[in-house]
Amino acid sequence: MIGLYAIVRRAPREAVGARAEPLLEIGFESFCVLAGDAPPALSVDALRAHEAAVRRIAEACAACLPARFGAAAADEEALRRELAPRAAELLEALQLVEGREQMTLRVHGRGPAPLADAPPFGLRPSPAGGPGTRYLEDRRRARHLPELDPLRTALASLTRAERVERHSECGLLASVYHLIDRGSAQAYLRAVDATRLEGFRILVSGPWPAWSFAPEVAQP
Amino acid sequence: MTAQGPKRSTAEEIVERADASLLEIVDHVLNKGVMLQGEVFLGVAGVDLVYLRLSALLCAADRVLPRAGK
Numbered sequence: 001m002i003g004l005y006a007i008v009r010r011a012p013r014e015a016v017g018a019r020a021e022p023l024l025e026i027g028f029e030s031f032c033v034l035a036g037d038a039p040p041a042l043s044v045d046a047l048r049a050h051e052a053a054v055r056r057i058a059e060a061c062a063a064c065l066p067a068r069f070g071a072a073a074a075d076e077e078a079l080r081r082e083l084a085p086r087a088a089e090l091l092e093a094l095q096l097v098e099g100r101e102q103m104t105l106r107v108h109g110r111g112p113a114p115l116a117d118a119p120p121f122g123l124r125p126s127p128a129g130g131p132g133t134r135y136l137e138d139r140r141r142a143r144h145l146p147e148l149d150p151l152r153t154a155l156a157s158l159t160r161a162e163r164v165e166r167h168s169e170c171g172l173l174a175s176v177y178h179l180i181d182r183g184s185a186q187a188y189l190r191a192v193d194a195t196r197l198e199g200f201r202i203l204v205s206g207p208w209p210a211w212s213f214a215p216e217v218a219q220p
Numbered sequence: 221m222t223a224q225g226p227k228r229s230t231a232e233e234i235v236e237r238a239d240a241s242l243l244e245i246v247d248h249v250l251n252k253g254v255m256l257q258g259e260v261f262l263g264v265a266g267v268d269l270v271y272l273r274l275s276a277l278l279c280a281a282d283r284v285l286p287r288a289g290k
Contacts, residue, residue, distance in 0.1 A: 047246060050249055051249050068249055104244060208248060
C-alpha cells in the first residue's frame with residue numbers, strides 16, 4: 001500500500017514524506033502524484049507530520065492539491081486506474097490553486113437558523129414567494145451566508161475563490177475557505193481585522209495549503 | 221490566529237489560547253473522512269476535549285452513502 005501526500009504539476013526535488021521517506025513520483029500526462037509509505041496509525045503526531053509534509057511540498061510547488069491523512073492506494077497501478085479518468089477534473093483544480101494558498105475563517109455567532117432547524121418549507125409565513133421560492137432562498141442563504149457580505153467586500157481584491165461550509169454546532173455557524181495569492185496573507189489578515197460584523201465573531205487562520213479546494217482522491 | 225467580534229465564550233477563549241493550530245490541522249487534514257485504526261485524544265490544559273476511537277471507519281456520509289445515479 002502507498003500513502004498519498006499531494007498532487008502537483010511537477011515534483012519538487014528530493015521531496016520527503018512524514019517519516020522522512022523519499023517520495024515516489026507517479027507521473028500522469030499533466031500532473032504528478034507524490035506518494036510515500038502506507039499511512040500510519042492515527043495520532044496527533046501523525047496528523048502533524050502529515051500536515052508538515054504536505055506544507056513542505058506546497059511551499060516547493062506552485063500548484064499543490066493536498067491529500068488528506070489516510071488517502072491511500074493498493075499500489076501504483078490501482079492509483080492510476082482511479083485517477084486517470086479524473087485527469088481533467090484534477091488539472092482544473094491544479095489550475096485553480098496555482099500560485100495560491102488558503103485562508104480559513106471560522107464564523108461564530110447567532111446568525112440565521114441553520115437549514116436543518118428551519119421550519120419545514122411551506123409552513124413559514126413569508127411576505128413574498130411561494131414555498132418553492134422560500135425553499136430555494138433557504139438553500140441559497142445556507143450556502144452563501146450573506147451576512148458575511150461586508151467581509152467579502154473588504155476581501156474582494158484578495159480573494160480568488162471561496163468555499164462555505166455551514167455547521168450545525170451551537171455557536172459555530174460556518175467555515176469559510178478563501179483562496180488568495182501567495183504572499184498576500186498579511187493583507188488578508190489586516191482586512192479581516194479591520195472589518196466589523198455586528199453579531200458575529202470571526203477566527204481566521206492561515207495561510208494553509210489549499211486543503212479545502214482539493215478534490216478527494218484515493219479515499220478508502 | 222486572530223479574532224474579532226462580540227464577547228467570546230469560555231470555550232472560544234480556550235481554543236484561542238491553547239492549541240488552535242492543532243484543531244485547524246485536524247479539520248483540514250481529516251475532514252471528509254479517513255479509515256484507520258487508533259485512538260485520538262485532543263486535550264487542552266490536561267482536559268480531554270475530543271476523543272475519537274477509530275476502530276473501522278470515520279467517514280463523511282457522502283463517502284459512505286451510494287451516490288445518486290450510481
